[in-house]
Amino acid sequence: MTYFPHSETDIKEMLSVIGKKNLEELESPIPAKYIVKTLNLPSQKTELEVNQYFDKLANKNKNYSTILAGAGSYYHYIPSTVDELTGRQEFYTAYTPYQAEISQGTLQAIFEYQTYIANLTGMDVSNASMYDGGTALAEACVIAINSTRKNKILVDKYVNPEYLEVLKTYMGALKVEIVIFESNPFKLDVEAFKKIWNAEFCGFVVASPNFCGSVIDYTGIVDIVKKDKRLVIQSVSEAMSLSVLKTPGDMGADLACGEAQSFGMPLSFGGPYLGFLTCKKEHLRKMPGRIVGQTKDSDGNIVYTLTLTAREQHIRRELATSNICSNHGLCATRASVYLSTVGGKGLRTCGLANIEKSHYLYEEISKLAKFKVEKSQIFFNEFVVSTDIAYDKISKKLEENGILSFLPLAKFYSSLSNYYLICATEMTTKEEIDNLVAILGSL
């Protein structure tokens, strides 16, 4: 299956207009020694063959019947409107909206996305999206470094470890030192924080909910950081939690960043997801990436356009606030459709369903003799369980039953061997929970 619209006659006519005898003459600027005869690839396939080939590949995946795992990738319901409306070619086959007069669809959808995300995070400004939660955190830290001119950053230990690895890569190249705040997975210890904090740090990165699922009250450190004119950055790996939790802005953060995959993106083996980054207005000029603003057209209609581009790579080149060009725009549009569809009541009840189901699961597990939950943990939809039963035994049993759950935290934290991460969302049914608990009880 190819997609070339030319007829043989067209090709001949076009060649004669150009004054070439054959197509190969067009290669002439490339030295002959570098011309490839044919690529060593399989032969062309018909659309039907392609379809059959990929059906077969898809069938090699054996999906779980129950997903009780999150850890940065959350299984949520995607309303029917999301695929249907963002599946419009006018959205998905468009380029970055450089020509505003024929791109109002993308631009307004992104403006609405900015409004949703800025409000959900309690901030003044959102950009038009980042790649994912990890790169959004790295870009947030760049803002903190550039606005304080300090080359050290304090990061809570329980920030999503995938994000932390990305941050290490980005900061390493900029010779920025990352200091890990050896905190508690369930609670921020203000006294311990005071001991490690000083004004040499450009800021503090706190995750809430953190990787263990704990909602963290960090209000006690905000004044300490702000007194030194440094920045508090909240990383949010589960945007769905914003449906009920106090906004990062109200908690006292200067910047919020994270992952909004939960607003309409399928799990898709980890990508593409939707990084978000929002800030208080004093940091606007340091924001990376595209931003859509409202303006007027020459008839006086309210319209939208890419704005404040003097921050960006195509204008400022090496002095730009970031190198980001293509972002995850269609994912932002999906989030707009998602949030518009569910609206305030839908988002609220979705959040409540997450709390209700995960807390039911937590209660049921707490009744099992061989499993322990953390009594003090405050969480949204994800929590920690410990047990002395060997991981192999648990995972074998769960695999047999088609359940993805019990992510071993030992993989990320040596101090948390025998600790596991479990998640329930609005997708989870009571039967699934009872089934898991029965299986655990039989171990």
Add this chain to the structure above:
Amino acid sequence: MKDKNIIFEKSNNCISSYSFNIEKNEKDILNNIPQSLLNDNLSFMPDVSEGDVARHFIRLSNRNYGVDTGFYPLGSCTMKYNPKINEKVAGNPDFANIHPYSSTERVQGVLEVLYKCREALVEITGMDEIDLSPCAGAHGELTGLYIIKAYFKNKKEERPIILVPDSAHGTNPASASVAGFKVVSVKSDADGFVDIDDLKQKVSKDVACFMLTNPNTLGLYEKNLDQIVKICHDLDIQLYYDGANLNAILGISKPGETGFDVVHLNLHKSFATPHGGGGPGAGPVGVKKHLIDFLPGENVVYKNNKYSLEKRGSLSIGKVRSFYANFSVVLKSYVYIVSLGKEGFSKLGLLALLNANYLGVLLKEYFDIATKPHIMHEFVISLQKECDETHLTVMDFAKRILDYGYHAPTVSFPLIVHSCLMVEPTETESKETLDKFAEILIKILEESKTNPDLLKNSPVNTPIKRVDDVMAARTPVLKYSKDE
């Protein structure tokens, strides 16, 4: 100023609000979390019936222009047709609903796609290894530069400088900066090729890398590439291939065989995955043998009839993103590769060259084509003379193009040509489309002389009139607010 057509203004507390089932009441559920950690409400969120949400976004889509709407000759953006089968396969729930922490046994199909796509890209680029993790072209550049940085660090060499031609995309110097390098610009000669004398002056053992786009942004294949490679490699300067313009040589020549050490690809350009109004794309990075150890994150391997992800060794630069890759984008590009096969790839690049050259010839009697002497897959039109004579701007020309139902070419880039339009037709456009587009450009040129106001007041046939960008930047309104 309030936009009556924004979703937030359409909220009417309709009786059909979307909801999810909960068993207990809200207050009891929220008792699980201390009041001080809860928000008050989501009153800013709209409540609109599903039918009205559908109409809202269909209205927006009607105010947008996609590749299926019409010709999209954006230079260096490779806006080719995005095959529907790609979307269909990626939508298969057996690919879409997979959690990244699934057990290896359950994701053999996913891993086989990643492995085979990587193998195909190795063959197409002539590199020794490909990593699929970067999310976009600029992210691929950054990853490539991290790799180069790690390579020199491992050799205990300090190389703080990256060379970038003055014709390069803005992402090149920006990526170099984010990767912690200093940027030095290399001049172009009168034709737009790399100025070899300037390059010779700027190379040294302080230079880590020379980033090249080939063909460059003028649409020229570097005539002195062998010499450039030698100048750089004599000093172990790594040669970087910016894949933005790969479409020109796709299936014709391999960057890995012409001397490049690092390559990034834009799957959303050359490999036909949709651009989504800004992304998501994917920017895989290819390297030669000496750089494999520095690749990021994890590697897909095939051992004992089983695919798996393996963490790379201690020299790896580490992760550049969460999880493994923009999987669905990689999948779509792999569907495209399987569809075209070797026969399709043997024609793809040639037809991209044919279309650009043909359109260039149709226009060259009328316009100053800055791309000389050999057009590859795109070319640059200079409107400097026309602008000087008519007091119009290149933007006036671009906006008038919209009036005729086309997307405009890239405007005012590359920076080395004043008042320019950069045109890239791609191989999926027909002769008829190119003929009509040429006619329209020539007609607009005529209009610029006889009735310049037509251009100045354009566009008039678009959903909205000319946008005031100055106002947008002077008084930024970046979100909707009920109070204003």
